[in-house]
Amino acid sequence: MAVTLPIYLDNHATTPLDPRVLDEMLPYLTQHFGNAASRNHSFGWTANEAVERAREQVAALIGADPKEIIFTSGATESDNLGIIGAARFNSKKGKHIITSKLEHKAVLDSCHALESEGFEITFLDSDPDGIVKPAQVEAAIRPDTVLCAIMMANNEIGTINPIAEIGAVCRRHNVIFHVDAVQALGRVAIDVTAMNVDLMAISAHKMYGPKGIGALYVRRGRPRIRLEPLIHGGGHERGLRSGTLPVHQIVGLGAAAKYALEALQNGENDRIRALRDRLWEGLQKNLDHLYINGSWEHRLPNNLNCSFAYVEGEALMMGIKAIACSSGSACTSASLEPSYVLRALGVDVELAHTSMRFGVGRFNTEEEIDFAIELITEKVRWLRQMSPLYELVQEGVDLKTIQWAAH
Amino acid sequence: MAYSDKLIEHYENPRNMGSLDKNADDVGTGLVGAPACGDVMKLQLKINDDGIIEDAKFKTFGCGSAIASSSLVTEMVKGKSIDFAEGIKNTMIAEELALPPVKIHCSVLAEDAIKAAIADYRKKQAERAATPSE
Numbered sequence: 001m002a003v004t005l006p007i008y009l010d011n012h013a014t015t016p017l018d019p020r021v022l023d024e025m026l027p028y029l030t031q032h033f034g035n036a037a038s039r040n041h042s043f044g045w046t047a048n049e050a051v052e053r054a055r056e057q058v059a060a061l062i063g064a065d066p067k068e069i070i071f072t073s074g075a076t077e078s079d080n081l082g083i084i085g086a087a088r089f090n091s092k093k094g095k096h097i098i099t100s101k102l103e104h105k106a107v108l109d110s111c112h113a114l115e116s117e118g119f120e121i122t123f124l125d126s127d128p129d130g131i132v133k134p135a136q137v138e139a140a141i142r143p144d145t146v147l148c149a150i151m152m153a154n155n156e157i158g159t160i161n162p163i164a165e166i167g168a169v170c171r172r173h174n175v176i177f178h179v180d181a182v183q184a185l186g187r188v189a190i191d192v193t194a195m196n197v198d199l200m201a202i203s204a205h206k207m208y209g210p211k212g213i214g215a216l217y218v219r220r221g222r223p224r225i226r227l228e229p230l231i232h233g234g235g236h237e238r239g240l241r242s243g244t245l246p247v248h249q250i251v252g253l254g255a256a257a258k259y260a261l262e263a264l265q266n267g268e269n270d271r272i273r274a275l276r277d278r279l280w281e282g283l284q285k286n287l288d289h290l291y292i293n294g295s296w297e298h299r300l301p302n303n304l305n306c307s308f309a310y311v312e313g314e315a316l317m318m319g320i321k322a323i324a325c326s327s328g329s330a331c332t333s334a335s336l337e338p339s340y341v342l343r344a345l346g347v348d349v350e351l352a353h354t355s356m357r358f359g360v361g362r363f364n365t366e367e368e369i370d371f372a373i374e375l376i377t378e379k380v381r382w383l384r385q386m387s388p389l390y391e392l393v394q395e396g397v398d399l400k401t402i403q404w405a406a407h
Numbered sequence: 408m409a410y411s412d413k414l415i416e417h418y419e420n421p422r423n424m425g426s427l428d429k430n431a432d433d434v435g436t437g438l439v440g441a442p443a444c445g446d447v448m449k450l451q452l453k454i455n456d457d458g459i460i461e462d463a464k465f466k467t468f469g470c471g472s473a474i475a476s477s478s479l480v481t482e483m484v485k486g487k488s489i490d491f492a493e494g495i496k497n498t499m500i501a502e503e504l505a506l507p508p509v510k511i512h513c514s515v516l517a518e519d520a521i522k523a524a525i526a527d528y529r530k531k532q533a534e535r536a537a538t539p540s541e
Binding site: 310311312314315318329330331338348349350353385386387388389390391399404405 | 415418421424426438439440441442443444445446447448449466467468469470471472473474
């Protein structure tokens with residue numbers, strides 16, 4: 001089978017919309033256009049039924065009750081609402097929050113925003129594995145700790161945190177536990193009750209749903225989590241998130257959740273893991289000086305984040321533009337700083353500049369992976385031929401012994 | 408990042424990529440930048456007794472702009488005098504490749520690489536002059 005270029009291997013950034021999801025969404029843009037809040041005619045009833053069905057589908061994916069699902073514009077809003085909303089509501093109990101340096105910016109910046117309201121934030125360090133240890137969380141808990149925010153799986157290196165163990169620690173100490181689960185949905189089995197999760201941020205577009213829609217799981221019983229809303233208005237979503245519900249988007253999120261749950265049961269993740277392993281093994285067979293970033297064992301089945309030493313990440317991306325992926329290199333960011341996640345892991349800055357992230361998805365094929373292996377191999381070899389660092393290493397020079405002039 | 412056609416062309420078909428004998432008396436080598444900053448350039452110039460640059464070679468670890476800047480600079484100096492090469496300003500490189508503002512430092516690095524290579528050549532010449540011939 002011939003491959004169609006370019007090949008999409010950036011499924012951590014976003015995933016394509018599953019055509020089955022689109023099919024379910026379309027009628028809600030055309031004939032079923034009603035406002036789900038219209039209680040007095042069939043247009044409203046049809047819309048409302050679709051919204052409630054989607055709520056059940058999202059709840060089923062994470063083992064929640066449908067009443068515990070609040071629709072939002074996406075995971076960034078969910079992280080903001082969960083963290084800021086819970087912190088503000090509970091600020092009389094205490095003003096200390098625990099999170100980690102590897103969190104998504106939506107979590108880190110929500111925490112930073114609370115600093116200006118007098119909250120104190122502990123940013124936990126990471127070991128080279130990129131995993132937050134339950135003991136670290138426990139050691140950081142103080143009498144005034146109200147909330148702990150730890151992601152389920154990292155968006156750059158795909159490492160999976162021991163959420164159930166951290167949840168148990170939080171519950172024991174009566175600390176609200178917020179989990180950004182965006183990358184893990186449909187890739188890791190989730191049960192918010194068993195894991196003692198109180199708040200969970202969910203996005204549609206990382207699990208083959210549409211952009212612009214997400215949800216926040218808010219625990220209702222034992223303990224009941226209460227939030228201060230961030231968006232005020234008509235009192236939608238139990239007053240926690242006002243604004244007319246985007247019914248077609250919500251239908252898309254629900255359908256995406258349905259297929260994500262299926263993916264956990266029908267072997268899709270085994271297939272994706274096999275493709276990811278094929279990519280990594282193929283590259284290792286062809287190239288030397290490759291390094292995995294973060295734990296290989298505790299990792300999403302679709303993630304490969306590795307460094308191609310002596311080849312700068314952006315230059316490599318320019319060379320392999322037939323493959324869509326991303327790099328932790330500084331040159332791909334506006335700030336000219338390499339990935340903060342890799343730096344928090346303790347990855348050498350030199351290696352962070354040479355890191356690449358590949359995210360395999362539902363629609364990738366073996367042929368695409370084989371094409372990617374060949375193209376990446378060819379371009380890495382070419383760029384290493386051009387690399388003065390590779391030349392020095394081949395001559396037996398230890399790069400650490402050279403006095404480099406930082407600029 | 409949106410790059411100019413000229414930059415992409417230099418990246419895809421780099422001119423004068425390779426190495427000269429760094430121990431040769433008539434070769435000056437400049438190695439500038441740092442791996443931690445994400446770019447390192449090695450520029451080598453082979454200069455004859457009339458002060459004319461007979462050959463130039465580069466090797467670069469860095470982004471596409473860094474590779475294109477070094478490729479372009481070898482093209483600019485080849486066949487020219489040391490004086491001309493010393494007069495090359497980073498703005499000439501940045502303009503020629505239409506570097507975006509965040510990539511200007513790549514052109515600065517290329518200018519530094521020329522200066523470092525010429526300095527290395529001069530040092531070698533001075534050492535040779537100081538050594539009595541047999």
